[in-house]
Amino acid sequence: MKIENRKMKLLIKNGHIVDPANNRNEVCDILLEGARILKVGKGIDCAKGLTIDAAGKIVMPGLVDMHVHLRQPGREDRETVATASAAALKGGITSLLAMSNTTPPMDCAGNIDLLKAIIKKDALVDVFIAGTITKERKGKSLTDIAKLKKRGAVAISDDGASVDNSKVLLTALKKAKENKLLVICHSEDKMLAGRGVVNLGSVSTRMGLRGVSCESEYRRVQRDLKLAQEAKARIHIAHVSCKESVEIIAAAKKKGVKATAETAPHYFALSQEAVLGFDTNVKMNPPLRAKEDVKAIRQGLKDGTIDAIASDHAPHTESEKDIEFERAEFGVIGLETELAVSISELVEPGILGWMSLVRKLSANPAKILGIKKGSLSPGCDADIIVVSPQKEWLVEKDGFLSKSKNSAFIGKRLRGVVEYTIRGGQIVYS
Amino acid sequence: MTKWSRKDLCGLEDLSREEIELILSTAESFKEVTTREIKKVPALRGKTVVNLFYEPSTRTRVSFEVAAKRLSADVINVSTETSSVKKGETLIDTGRNIQALNADVIVVRHNCSGAAVMLARHVDVSVVNAGDGWHEHPTQALLDMFTLKEKLGRIEGLNVSIVGDIAHSRVARSNIYGLTKLGARVTVCAPKMLIPPGIEQLGVGATDDIDKALKSADAVNVLRMQFERDEGNAFPRQVEYFQAFGITRQRLEKAKKKIVVMHPGPLNRGIEISSEVADGPNSVILEQVTNGIAVRMAVLFLVSGAATK
Numbered sequence: 001m002k003i004e005n006r007k008m009k010l011l012i013k014n015g016h017i018v019d020p021a022n023n024r025n026e027v028c029d030i031l032l033e034g035a036r037i038l039k040v041g042k043g044i045d046c047a048k049g050l051t052i053d054a055a056g057k058i059v060m061p062g063l064v065d066m067h068v069h070l071r072q073p074g075r076e077d078r079e080t081v082a083t084a085s086a087a088a089l090k091g092g093i094t095s096l097l098a099m100s101n102t103t104p105p106m107d108c109a110g111n112i113d114l115l116k117a118i119i120k121k122d123a124l125v126d127v128f129i130a131g132t133i134t135k136e137r138k139g140k141s142l143t144d145i146a147k148l149k150k151r152g153a154v155a156i157s158d159d160g161a162s163v164d165n166s167k168v169l170l171t172a173l174k175k176a177k178e179n180k181l182l183v184i185c186h187s188e189d190k191m192l193a194g195r196g197v198v199n200l201g202s203v204s205t206r207m208g209l210r211g212v213s214c215e216s217e218y219r220r221v222q223r224d225l226k227l228a229q230e231a232k233a234r235i236h237i238a239h240v241s242c243k244e245s246v247e248i249i250a251a252a253k254k255k256g257v258k259a260t261a262e263t264a265p266h267y268f269a270l271s272q273e274a275v276l277g278f279d280t281n282v283k284m285n286p287p288l289r290a291k292e293d294v295k296a297i298r299q300g301l302k303d304g305t306i307d308a309i310a311s312d313h314a315p316h317t318e319s320e321k322d323i324e325f326e327r328a329e330f331g332v333i334g335l336e337t338e339l340a341v342s343i344s345e346l347v348e349p350g351i352l353g354w355m356s357l358v359r360k361l362s363a364n365p366a367k368i369l370g371i372k373k374g375s376l377s378p379g380c381d382a383d384i385i386v387v388s389p390q391k392e393w394l395v396e397k398d399g400f401l402s403k404s405k406n407s408a409f410i411g412k413r414l415r416g417v418v419e420y421t422i423r424g425g426q427i428v429y430s
Numbered sequence: 431m432t433k434w435s436r437k438d439l440c441g442l443e444d445l446s447r448e449e450i451e452l453i454l455s456t457a458e459s460f461k462e463v464t465t466r467e468i469k470k471v472p473a474l475r476g477k478t479v480v481n482l483f484y485e486p487s488t489r490t491r492v493s494f495e496v497a498a499k500r501l502s503a504d505v506i507n508v509s510t511e512t513s514s515v516k517k518g519e520t521l522i523d524t525g526r527n528i529q530a531l532n533a534d535v536i537v538v539r540h541n542c543s544g545a546a547v548m549l550a551r552h553v554d555v556s557v558v559n560a561g562d563g564w565h566e567h568p569t570q571a572l573l574d575m576f577t578l579k580e581k582l583g584r585i586e587g588l589n590v591s592i593v594g595d596i597a598h599s600r601v602a603r604s605n606i607y608g609l610t611k612l613g614a615r616v617t618v619c620a621p622k623m624l625i626p627p628g629i630e631q632l633g634v635g636a637t638d639d640i641d642k643a644l645k646s647a648d649a650v651n652v653l654r655m656q657f658e659r660d661e662g663n664a665f666p667r668q669v670e671y672f673q674a675f676g677i678t679r680q681r682l683e684k685a686k687k688k689i690v691v692m693h694p695g696p697l698n699r700g701i702e703i704s705s706e707v708a709d710g711p712n713s714v715i716l717e718q719v720t721n722g723i724a725v726r727m728a729v730l731f732l733v734s735g736a737a738t739k
């Protein structure tokens with residue numbers, strides 16, 4: 001950033017500001033100075049500096065995507081910090097949590113330093129780092145949690161794998177609590193899931209594919225929540241996909257377990273029927289579930305059981321996806337479609353209002369991770385997006401900035417276009 | 431009159447009743463050809479059919495080969511044991527190379543469900559599914575239906591039971607799609623662990639009582655027990671299976687006298703069917719094999735005709 005920009009002013013005028021952190025949901029102006037928000041209110045004028053006319057647009061804090069696989073270090077053929085950043089900005093994401101399952105994984109200070117160096121060089125968004133729970137994500141021996149925290153990790157997770165050994169996870173939860181660090185659980189009983197590739201039920205039967213039962217997810221959700229309760233620790237359940245998991249999380253919250261949960265756009269937008277054509281771009285783990293599960297996920301978002309929406313952005317190369325369905329990799333990209341899918345599938349049908357949507361996409365994940373983002377209070381980082389909520393666009397394979405193109409939404413028409421992404425007071429995408 | 435407009439035949443799930451009937455009636459005329467002294471017609475002269483088999487198969491591959499030759503096509507058999515597939519070439523690359531060699535039809539057998547669908551999406555030449563994983567085996571179901579129609583004069587209104595490992599059977603799925611579209615009432619019968627979830631949503635009944643499945647059946651399609659597929663100890667022991675589900679003369683005595691007994695082969699005598707029944711008067715097992723040629727001639731003829739238009 002150039003020094004003369006430090007005091008540069010930027011005025012966003014007449015936008016509909018949606019800022020749940022300040023309970024603001026009205027048309028007004030917002031003035032930025034340098035990298036921070038100066039003031040928010042009606043009738044702000046600014047002779048010097050740039051003005052964005054946001055009439056008819058929604059203005060909200062930049063999205064905080066708490067589940068992103070950057071693939072760097074190790075799998076730069078799939079994605080890099082640079083390409084993921086560009087994709088994130090296009091999708092309105094200004095902060096993200098880098099998941100720990102890179103090669104090498106984020107299981108020691110040295111590896112975190114390695115990633116931090118790449119971030120410093122290439123990142124265009126604020127990248128927060130998740131460390132692993134266990135060494136090499138093998139579920140056996142714990143990492144040095146205090147040290148990971150000291151090096152900058154804001155959470156720990158073995159995402160992609162569940163810690164099978166309950167004693168190991170219990171200890172991890174206790175240590176994480178001591179260190180005030182969040183544990184994010186990929187809750188899956190791999191023995192129950194077996195070699196399944198689609199949801200177990202009528203669709204796996206029709207396709208002749210091995211099925212993954214909901215049981216393999218919710219039984220593990222239940223165990224993980226029980227352990228968190230025992231450790232009196234905070235826990236966050238990643239990528240919730242089925243009805244029973246929602247019910248179990250709701251019950252745990254009611255009992256006072258310090259639990260939060262996230263889902264991904266594909267789990268409230270698509271059901272298992274989307275897989276029937278053997279399109280590997282809709283193959284992910286957990287798999288797309290039945291219509292009643294989709295309904296339960298939507299309801300869970302509405303009633304607050306599910307706190308956050310995260311993309312679970314999982315890039316894979318074409319050669320990893322353009323093969324036989326059961327051999328193809330699990331995972332879909334999501335940075336560039338997360339907001340539009342959420343608008344199209346949650347706001348448009350009236351499941352969530354704008355305030356709730358921004359909570360799920362920005363304010364809540366920031367709160368869960370304990371980072372100072374997701375708010376438009378004066379003094380906060382000026383991470384803001386300006387969105388045309390009604391504008392329709394066609395998702396096309398060639399349109400992605402992400403290095404990989406494995407989107408479940410190719411060919412779909414979505415509503416909601418990010419017109420401006422402002423990070424630290426600078427227009428970084430428009 | 432229905433016209434064939436599909437480039438490929440990947441399964442029966444997507445086909446309309448009319449399209450299935452068109453294949454069956456086309457097969458009837460080809461069957462007449464096979465009774466002539468000179469069993470060859472020039473319909474596919476100058477065309478090339480490639481048999482791309484990723485799984486061992488004798489019956490299906492030879493049947494496609496004979497069918498293609500009777501249509502005067504050139505036939506090339508690619509065995510994955512001796513090809514670049516061994517060197518790690520992907521299915522799509524193999525398919526595109528075969529296309530570049532100016533083949534007109536690829537007949538593919540693969541151990542992964544959906545392989546034929548995927549190949550068909552990536553090549554311009556016709557693809558015929560000769561069995562993909564547990565998904566579909568459309569020509570087998572078509573020849574089963576052809577045989578049934580020949581024996582009983584119709585499909586509409588028949589009670590057909592499919593007995594055996596339904597969960598892992600592509601023959602079962604294709605038969606279910608085809609038979610229900612043509613108006614038959616289908617019941618699947620297997621040990622509970624081998625009845626896949628949600629099967630009723632395909633419009634069939636399900637039972638684990640073999641006598642019930644046979645009671646009002648006009649035909650029974652006996653599947654091979656694929657014990658090599660057992661992953662989670664879901665299968666009963668062979669002896670147990672024969673006792674509980676084996677098709678024996680004693681069981682058939684309680685069924686309709688003229689019940690048609692089918693089997694897609696290869697037979698496990700004494701496991702899913704007794705020799706007495708397999709070789710007995712109700713069995714049409716070898717006629718199925720013969721009819722397979724006419725049915726596959728019809729399929730090759732229809733898909734290659736559509737592809738040239």
